[in-house]
Amino acid sequence: MTAPASTAVLIVAAGRGHRFGGELPKQYAQLRGAPVLSHTLRAFLKHPDVTHVVTAIHPDDRELYDAAAQASGAGEKLLPPTHGGAERQDSVRFGLEALEALSPSKVLIQDGARPLASAGLITRVIDALDKHAAALPCVAVTDTLKRVADGLVGETVDRTGLARAQTPQGFRYNNILAAHRAVAGDALTDDAAVAEHAKMAIGLVDGAEDNLKITTQDDLMRADGLIAARLGDVRTGSGFDVHKFDAPGTASEIMLCGIPVPHDCDTVGHSDADVGLHALTDAILGSIGAGDIGEHFPPSDPQWRGAASWKFLAHAASLVAERGGVIASADITIICERPKVGPHRPAMRKRVAEILSIAEDRVSVKATTTEALGFTGRREGIAAQAVATVRLPLTAEL
Template identity: 85%
Template sequence: MTAQPATAVLIVAAGRGHRFGGDMPKQYMPLQGAVVLTHTLRAFLQHPDVAQVITAIHPDDRDLYDAAIAPLGTQPKLLAPVHGGAERQDSVRMGLEALAAHGPAKVLIQDGARPLASAGLITRVVSALDTHAAALPCVAVTDTLKRVADGMVGDTVDRTGLARAQTPQGFRFAEIMAAHKAVAGEALTDDAAVAERAGMAIALVEGAEDNLKITTQDDLVRAEGLLSLRLGDIRTGSGFDVHKFDAPGTASEIMLCGIPVPHDCDTVGHSDADVGLHALTDALLGAIGAGDIGEHFPPSDPQWKGAASWKFLAHAAGLVRERGGVIASADITIICERPKVGPYRPAMRARVAEILEITEERVSVKATTTEQLGFTGRREGIAAQSVATVRLPL
């Protein structure tokens, strides 16, 4: 079988987004449990036709970029970012120059603030480059167009043959690299315009109405709704954990849901024996079909002796995010006669929400007894059960 030409992707995310308003560039605004750029990157990193992804960022945004890629986990396809220039065209040229060392045959150029590119759209653009030097996704203009001046409506514009251009725009790498070098210093509207100037024939590819570019606050709200529709694979997982108590007088506190709680008995376990976080970790792992806590953090491994259990829970939450999912809810029930949980519940909810990087309203911590029945009733140990709901892309 003949190997397919390598396709690289350049994400342009160096802009300031002045039309969006506020101090935060729009590509770093929160969107469905991550930021806009995280969703943009994920769409291309997960696509089988993409070999490398590089991002052009503003020199001041490295910390924001690092936070944006953290939910994606280890990604061999993701190259180190490059600094963009004063104008978008400069950023694209710098990104292409950085990609040249990797020798791609094709390149897709994508706006960092366009987070909803579907796998089908990406495939259409890549495939078009097999027979054309350039490919541009477009959506037909359906609204009536009016020419306006000085706040007044003028004549109606014939929309026949008009279309709205989107990204990713695709090109054969060598040709678009040469085209960008040839127009350095000029101001052109997009990369297709650069290709036009070089005389490249550009194939039309079917775009998508929901492949919106976030320009205003209203666009961000619409993107939230569209992503909610895509996250329609709803999963629920359950977890249960038990730890016995050591002899009275062996401790002054135990860890429960990430919070130290006064108690005269220590909990026995390989890590810090936090039953609440252990149960929730198993619930999240179960919801995404990723095994259990023992598979990821085996008690036979000495590196986890005395480890803080929040690390286990953060790992499970990271796996959800790597799959493009969000945590919809986390519910923990602690079962014991002692210690009393009630006074510490607000702090527990806040700590669990912090670890999961979700809002407190999505976290519940409850406590109950077994009416002095069983090992918990005899105060020989403590137990916890948990239910977690996650939403994954369809």
């Protein structure tokens, strides 16, 4: 019996991106609240036909990569990264060699700074490898082309038969690995050029105008707009949580929105009883129709006894990411007489934003009392309500 066909993906993200500017390489710049690379990774990790993903990174970028991988949702498909080389071609070869033990049938090679590859495009490239040794997505050249020199315009170039090459570029794994080893040390512009050198037949597949490569700050702004246009399914969820207080003197602090806040009464709960994060977790789960916190983290399960509630919130955020969505805003209202929330609100907003990997100005934390009425007015407990807005893809991607 032959082993089932597998499709690996190599993300090339070891470059420095000098034309982009800024403090970080372009693959780690923020795009809609997450690193560019996290969007690239997510597109392939969620594709049902992709079995493994490996990333070639610069040796100095491991912490940046780990943050991007976490924001992508990661999962079992994502393999440990490999180090890139001095040139892109070296990085690709090292990445291909890192996959050798897995012996994939097919491999897709993708630029780390090309975050908008759609599921349809990925499928087209994978399917083309059933007929061809290599597959190249291209977009026809529609602009008039001019040859220029020394600041002057020369002749018009005939654009007939010309196309713009994109990634992911697909190959039968053994063929492209051998081809890269054969040209080690040469300077070829992309992996299709390596395939050309090896005399492979390269099949053409339709690329996509939205599948842009981020090279400049303007490209980043355009990518932001394209993602916003895709995320047209706006949803809102609400959450509410209550925890009672233990007797005075049982504690010196309680957890509120991920921050320890001084208080003389402990909150009673199975986890760390953070009402703010519990309410927000339920709001996010509700926005995507994913049940409530008790379904994902049952109080009857001893592994969650005393657990940090940020783990619950991060899980809810990961479910949004798995659906290709983003969290647009989070609004929490804490209801109690004591402790005083105001002095801690900036830290709470910052912590919630960190957990959700969104900007602080997308998080609101407020507090109110019940004017000494009810159980909160009698200081018997604390409550919180939250509203979350998420944006999900509206239609199937092309």
